[in-house]
Amino acid sequence: MVCSKGGFPQLYALKISKESELQEWMVQKGSMPCLRTLTISNCQELKELPDGLKYITSLKELKIKGMKRGWKEKLILGGKDYYKVRHIPSVQFINCDHD
Structure with a gap:
């Protein structure tokens, strides 16, 4: 899945749920500029x-x-991908304890 530059300019909330085929997601700089909740x-x-x-x-x-x-x-x-989320004030993990 790709979110292109300039894409979804008025999107405020995005929920991606039970997408069993989704393996990779790319977000280009300038995509979803108003997104507040993911x-x-x-x-x-x-x-x-x-x-x-x-x-x-x-x-x-x-x-x-x-x-x-x-x-x-x-x-x-300290995690390898922390740099992707360090700017987000609230990061929550719910039921993320299985292998």
Whole structure:
């Protein structure tokens, strides 16, 4: 899945849930400039958050639900992907404790 530059200019909330085929997600700089809330739920094949998420400075809340434990390990302070979410004031992990 690709979110292109200039795409979704008025989107404030996005929920991606139970997308069993989704493996990769790319977000280009300038995409979703008004996004405030992002929820990713039960997308077991999704490998990681897109690198371009770091460009969405309007993002205030990220919820990761029902994902593998490795997601939390990568996104917390000191994790290899922390730089993607460090600008988000509220990052929540819900039921992310399975392998």
